[in-house]
Amino acid sequence: MSLSLIFDMDGTLFQTNKILEISLQETFNQLRIMNLWEKETPIEKYREIMGVPLPVVWETLLPDHTNIVREQANEFFHEKLITNINEGNGGLYPNVKEVFGFLKERGCSIYIASNGQVEYLNEIVKFYHLDQWVSETFSIEQIQTQNKADLVQTIMKKYKIEKGAVVGDRLSDIIAAKSNGLIAIGCNFDFAQEGEMSQADIKIDSLQELMSLECILN
Template identity: 40%
Template sequence: MNKAVFFDMDGTLYKTELILGDALNQTLNKLDTLNIRYVEQPMNKYKKIMGVPMTEVWNQLLVTRSEEDIKSANGLLQEHLITNINDGKGELYQGVEEVLSHIKEQRYNIYIISNGEKAYLDAICEHHNLEGLVDGVYSINLINTSDKSDLVKKVIEEESVKAHYMVGDRASDFKAGKDNNIEIIGCRFYFSNDEELKEADYTVDSFRTIKQIIN
């Protein structure tokens, strides 16, 4: 059975903050024209809930929460996020390629496990040439629940791997690790929360520090 390391994407591998503000503002401007109402200071709200599935994001950000409104808002945001990715406005955290290469040298499989949309995740991997380092990209949309723990379990079963580490920055990552008996590496980066990070077995302030743990 191959051993594996699971990574979250937003705020862990990718500096989502570099593209999120612009994409969200463009989306909200369009929602104004559609008379779809949203909460005050939506970016601040989004930062607090970063890491939850997109349906939950829009349940929190929209005042009107019809299925049609959520679908419209999310479609617009995904479109703008992917455009910003392809325009080179975002970037990986410093050392990501180096650390992933190191992990591969240690004979681990690498999987991205995210609450993000599949097209969005694929756009990041393609633009930043991660395909050769990553063995699989799994979105929460692949399962019927919104629980990342279930997604991690699905990957373990489908890929027939022994997961050794779950690397992430938010509570959903840490819960997914604990529920599946995986050691947790918490990243104290842009979207992280110090209270949530207490659940991690290890905490890093630099992505390159992960090399010292997975060795």
Template identity: 50%
Template structure:
């Protein structure tokens, strides 16, 4: 079997940045309306920590708010994200479909392993018909851990994968690949950080470069 290709979703296949600002602003506007937040929406703080589990996001953005507020805000945020996807505000990164088609035609098993919630991932997959190529999408909610390495390990175990490549944009993806003895490819896209990309085995500026890389090493 050829190496499994395990993709992150946000900031790797899907341009989350296109829906993030509106979704986060609407969520924090609700808090303002309820007099539970003052000031601007902490968009830049979220950009900096993009890729961490959402439970950690709300602990960072709302450190003084109780857990039940975090849970409610998360539900609202998920609804806003999905509304904006279905409203056509999002987009796949350039050459996503070209790359996935190339991989599938050549027998590479394709999976998604993401910190995103199941309903959110399902919405993206269905809206863009990514199930033409993706065998299965895994959410961090599928395991009793917030460790991306553990999520990748579940994909590995469920499908009896002996070798694979993890494609993502943040340190958690690269560390998760390393923990499973998989290769990592870093995507220098919207949420990526230069110091984290240094930990990837390969770095690309465009998804189609993954095709070129595979052609060179086959």
């Protein structure tokens, strides 16, 4: 039986922190120009909730604003993220391509499941040529429930996955794995939280460790 690995994107494969701050600053500067924001940019608050669906992000960052303003902020934010990706300001975590090549050589199937928007994810995949290893990239936008576990279930059904793991840095990734009978591999990276990582079946400090995990490669 072949093994399938489903990877989160932000904070797992892609070092979102490299473009997060500048894109968020530019977004809130725009809100200031529109007289819709006066306080400091809530960067730390965003870091705390990194990985939740986008509607929740903007409800949290702009709790006193209308949905129209939240949607405008989200659109502007993603325009800036994509610009920064294409200007090379972001970056993959170390050894992503090496690990993907290793896994593919051993017959593993690789997928991406993310709470990010479709266009944003596609830009990352295209810029770093990840499609040479990744079978398909899935966004939470593609399902109605906005639930990561349901997104993983959708992938499993489409590709008839019976054995595999979800690799991610947040609790939603761990829950998505366990609720679907997969191994939960927690990435103890930039946005990871200790309490969440303790619930993973396996915790890694670098993606390269996937190359020596006998429990998933055998």
